[in-house]
Amino acid sequence: MGFRDDFLWGASTAAYQIEGAWDADGKGPGIWDALSRGPGRIARGENGEVSCDHYHRYKEDVALMREMGIKLYRFSISWPRVIPGGVGAPNPAGLKYYSDLVDELLNAGIEPMVTLYHWNMPYALFRRGGWLNEDSSLWFEEYTARVADALGDRIRYWLTFNEPQMFMFLGHRIGIHAPFLHCTDDQIIAMTRNVLLAHGRAVKVLRDKLGDKVKISIAPTGDCFVPADETQKAIEAAFRQSLEIGQFFEFSNRWWADPIYFGKLPGEAFDRFGKRMFTLTNDEMSLVNQKLDFFAYNIYQSQAEYVDGGMLNRRYEYPGCPITYYGWNVTPEVLYWSARFWHERYGLPVIITENGMSDNDWVCLDGKVHDAQRIDFLSRYLACLKRAADEGVDVMGYCHWSLMDNFEWASGYRNRFGLVHVDFRTLRRTVKDSGYWYKSLIESNGANLPDWDEATVH
Ligand code: BGC
Helix, strand or coil: CCCCCCCEEEEECCHHHHCCCCCHHHCCCEHHHHHCCCCCCCHHHCCCCCCCCHHHHHHHHHHHHHHHCCCEEEEECCHHHHCCCCCCCCCHHHHHHHHHHHHHHHHCCCEEEEEEECCCCEHHHHCCCHHHCCCHHHHHHHHHHHHHHHHCCCCCEEEEEECHHHHHHHHHHCCCCCCCCCCCHHHHHHHHHHHHHHHHHHHHHHHHHHHHHCEEEEECCCCCCEECCCCHHHHHHHHHHHCCCCCCCCCCHHHHHHHHHHCCCCHHHHHHHHHHCCCCCHHHHHHHCCCCCCEEEECCCCCCEEECCEEECCCCCCCCCCECCCCCECCCHHHHHHHHHHHHHHCCCEEEEECCCCECCCCCCCCCCCCHHHHHHHHHHHHHHHHHHHCCCCEEEEEEECCECCCCHHHCCCCECCCEEECCCCCCEEECHHHHHHHHHHHCCCCCCCCHHHHCCC
């Protein structure tokens, strides 16, 4: 069976991680511009002020995508670039930049997919309380309307938020990402309510303005546990555990997905938080729970295998086992299980909107970037995603994280995730071996992947 003929082979990026041009042409400051410079914030004091300078070099980058045969490009809009103060007067130059990028993509035969919020809040709005402010969903609605007016005639795929779990956890709970806060449970609960409403208002604006011709969703992440074996008992245990309202990871899958897809707040949230749990009126819940067109998911690794009664790390923590440069587990089977679990639960076509591995790639003496481990990693992970497609899970696409090496948030520039290497001194791009490998994979529509059962054995 394999991947469907119109499978969306993609690559992802996020505005702050690649654009640079942090104050060009009327852009306002975002929380990363304003808050990440302090001591102890970003490794080695690095920042995203120039990064890949994609803002000025997007034509070259689109040409590279075309060369690699990429069919879909997922990128995010910088809110402070298009509305410098967050609300109010838009910045025509900012909107024009995205409009030109979209034209360049379409001319190259590449489908654009937009993420409205990839962690880049305008600083002016943060100063008014950010996601804690009850007006924040209205701010987001206004911003979405401006972007829809400027780009809606040409963009089919829309994502409201990137990984609400992560910007809550990293940015607002443990304070290692902008805005570098350590919030309480009550504050996370209040912000969740505002972000859910912001998602709902954005979906409504997109539908009102653009109708059913656009495909809308949100790109969460979360813990996805892998069954320790393929007995029914182990599969059910791993699925159940993946659905838990976790202690951390704010607060993983169902905390966000159940209100959005089922129109229900998860019951366990009330068991856990009691009267402190937020509520939504019926109207508000209808806003949050509008029909979405697909289920998007970002997933890099599984934390653990799971059997009833506990986590095992047999496969992931033996001495000398494969890990990425970040130290993340190499768990190809998580692509199969997450696609299968989420398709089963939410009943929509699934797209993996982020997956990939960081390494310490460099340009070799022959001028090429020989990233054999990334090719192996992708062969294994994608073989498992193909298994899901072979078994009838409706998998509509896969976006590699990332198109190119970029500013990897708190860790600066050392964790390289790209199919394209970037020399951050000269900004020179070099397509890595994995980029050429991805091209041939796309050409064969995944037919030359290994069998999944070989791919999962190390
Ligand atoms: C984020 C990306 C990030 C990647 C690797 C994801 O959580 O969406 O922005 O670069 O992980 O850390």
